[in-house]
Amino acid sequence: MDILVYIESRGGKLRAAGLEAVSGARKLADLTGGKLNALLIGTSLDAMAGEVEGYGVDRLLLAEHPDLENYSPEGHREALLAAVQESGAKLVVMSASALGRDLGPTVAARLDAAFLPDCISVEYVEGRLTVTRPVYAGRCIMTLAATAWPAVVTLRPKAFLAAPREVAAMERLPLSVSLDGKIRARMLEFLTEAGEKLDVTEADTVVSGGRGMKGAENFQLIEELAETLGGAVGASRAVVDAEWRPHSEQVGQTGKLVSPTLYIACGISGAIQHLAGMRSSKVIVAVNKDPEAPIFKTADYGIVGDAMEVLPALTKALKELN
Amino acid sequence: MNIAVLVKLVPDTEASLKISGDRRYIDKSDVNLVLNPFDEYAVEEALRLRESHGGKVVVLSLGGDEAVKALRNSLAMGADEAIHLVTPTGLDIPGTAGALAGALRDKGFDLILAGKQAVDDDCGAVGPMVAEMLDIPHISTIVKLDVDGGELTAHREIETGIEVFRTSLPALVTAQKGLNEPRYASLKGIMMAKKKPVTTIEPEAVTARTEVVQLNYPPTRPPGKIVGEGVEAVPELVRLLKEEAKVV
Ligand SMILES: Cc1cc2nc3c(=O)[nH]c(=O)nc-3n(C[C@H](O)[C@H](O)[C@H](O)COP(=O)(O)OP(=O)(O)OC[C@H]3O[C@@H](n4cnc5c(N)ncnc54)[C@H](O)[C@@H]3O)c2cc1C
Numbered sequence A: 001m002d003i004l005v006y007i008e009s010r011g012g013k014l015r016a017a018g019l020e021a022v023s024g025a026r027k028l029a030d031l032t033g034g035k036l037n038a039l040l041i042g043t044s045l046d047a048m049a050g051e052v053e054g055y056g057v058d059r060l061l062l063a064e065h066p067d068l069e070n071y072s073p074e075g076h077r078e079a080l081l082a083a084v085q086e087s088g089a090k091l092v093v094m095s096a097s098a099l100g101r102d103l104g105p106t107v108a109a110r111l112d113a114a115f116l117p118d119c120i121s122v123e124y125v126e127g128r129l130t131v132t133r134p135v136y137a138g139r140c141i142m143t144l145a146a147t148a149w150p151a152v153v154t155l156r157p158k159a160f161l162a163a164p165r166e167v168a169a170m171e172r173l174p175l176s177v178s179l180d181g182k183i184r185a186r187m188l189e190f191l192t193e194a195g196e197k198l199d200v201t202e203a204d205t206v207v208s209g210g211r212g213m214k215g216a217e218n219f220q221l222i223e224e225l226a227e228t229l230g231g232a233v234g235a236s237r238a239v240v241d242a243e244w245r246p247h248s249e250q251v252g253q254t255g256k257l258v259s260p261t262l263y264i265a266c267g268i269s270g271a272i273q274h275l276a277g278m279r280s281s282k283v284i285v286a287v288n289k290d291p292e293a294p295i296f297k298t299a300d301y302g303i304v305g306d307a308m309e310v311l312p313a314l315t316k317a318l319k320e321l322n
Numbered sequence B: 001m002n003i004a005v006l007v008k009l010v011p012d013t014e015a016s017l018k019i020s021g022d023r024r025y026i027d028k029s030d031v032n033l034v035l036n037p038f039d040e041y042a043v044e045e046a047l048r049l050r051e052s053h054g055g056k057v058v059v060l061s062l063g064g065d066e067a068v069k070a071l072r073n074s075l076a077m078g079a080d081e082a083i084h085l086v087t088p089t090g091l092d093i094p095g096t097a098g099a100l101a102g103a104l105r106d107k108g109f110d111l112i113l114a115g116k117q118a119v120d121d122d123c124g125a126v127g128p129m130v131a132e133m134l135d136i137p138h139i140s141t142i143v144k145l146d147v148d149g150g151e152l153t154a155h156r157e158i159e160t161g162i163e164v165f166r167t168s169l170p171a172l173v174t175a176q177k178g179l180n181e182p183r184y185a186s187l188k189g190i191m192m193a194k195k196k197p198v199t200t201i202e203p204e205a206v207t208a209r210t211e212v213v214q215l216n217y218p219p220t221r222p223p224g225k226i227v228g229e230g231v232e233a234v235p236e237l238v239r240l241l242k243e244e245a246k247v248v
């Protein structure tokens, strides 16, 4: 069965989640014995097309249009629908990033498709597409099967590894998209906090602080540790609600889902809604002065102690290591 | 302005959940069910818009008898009318969206609000799907909303910042935390909610496109270790991160 994967980009750059989706889709193409079609949307796509080479795409469709420079649900939807038509794909794959969480259901509704969102694994056995996905904020894992075609699948960022993969040759094909009057919701501007900070969802290391940090000023200790590790700063909801940190840093059910290689929770109790956002991290470290704090049940390594003392010592020791 | 809000009743996020014997459902008998937190933001925003623009707020919920609680809670917050789409067994996501879209079509709503996601199935799909089915524009995961004339401006939260979108009405938006601070229902609101109308509709049966095979508990993480206490434990932690976990 032929597959179409949408490769996410922003501002002329591929997003890591885009290549992860390609690898997830490649696996499905192998299992179904189909061709892997991929789609880039935007302007000046040639440079990005080169970067897609080597990830197992059989055919790359390029939807270039000045009105597709920024994301819009309707513009991207039209490009996706044109690509589905062109490729004959019965299965559409994309990342469950902020963009994919919006575009996936939008496209699924137009295709009258089965929708399997936010998957952490995908299988195709004897004609049946089966996925697993966290539900109830990660308190359960659902195994879900498609019972109709076409199907739209979104893959949770970081659940699939972007893996190089050779195929005979990647064919490139321009895709024309007609947008006349289609885009009703348009992006006017993009607001971003000071500079291009590394986002928690993309970082390999996340150092998060909670109410136990006692005040906004002590987040300097978190920032220094994050910087030493080349990581990003995260926060619990308690400190976001207290306005010590911006909401963009909140990890958890009402914040962001992260799965870094290393997650360090400092002065965070480990409430279920916080765990929902970070429990799939590879290695979890907790620093908390209460030995009974629930976070220690989820952490791989814990230090019982005052974060204000432990953090500077940890930063120093890690600096010496490098 | 006529506003519709989609609301769902979900298990309290604190509740520990028990998977049913056939492993396909959550045993809801002992679980505290609440209005989906993202839907609270949606209801609150609708009430604020009604306060500044006039009009009425209609809440819709699809589900079994329990859905009435989501409607009553929303009415108690201040919504004017409620519609219960009765489906004793749950529908899949496109089925849910289709039934809700059917109930909303041609009813003259200027704005439809939904939650960013329901914290049970965690799909985040019903809002955009309903918009597509009604062929109206949508903006999801918003943290700020302004409506003036026949247009709206909304701040959509993404990983790296805020996308400011503008569109014409009618439109659909989905609410993210940060949009507002939902009010508590007053005692008077709760009393009045009992008298407000709840219309019931039986949506047409639809064929599901997905099937839940199984629910499982997440794999438990291997027990971690407390490395030690205070600053003295730091060298050992660094050693473990380097040699055992190989992450630094
Ligand atoms: C619907 C809903 C959604 C939610 N969504 C989220 C979400 O997305 N993200 C989220 O994080 N929360 C979320 N919450 C809130 C969650 O339930 C907790 O209230 C919150 O995570 C607590 O934050 P905290 O751990 O920073 O604070 P606390 O629970 O107050 O914990 C502070 C911790 O710091 C420790 N401590 C104190 N002093 C020190 C010190 N000097 N050194 C070291 N440790 C110290 C304490 O022992 C304690 O364990 C949500 C709640 C609800 C109801």
Ligand SMILES: Nc1ncnc2c1ncn2[C@@H]1O[C@H](COP(=O)(O)O)[C@@H](O)[C@H]1O
Binding pocket: B006, B007, B008, B036, B038, B039, B060, B061, B062, B063, B093, B096, B100, B113, B114, B115, B116, B117, B118, B119, B121, B122, B123, B124, B125, B126, B127
């Ligand atoms: N059964 C339902 N009845 C009414 N609204 C719903 C229902 N299911 C989902 N919604 C709405 O759609 C949003 C997203 O839900 P979901 O796509 O299931 O995560 C919710 O926050 C509600 O606003």
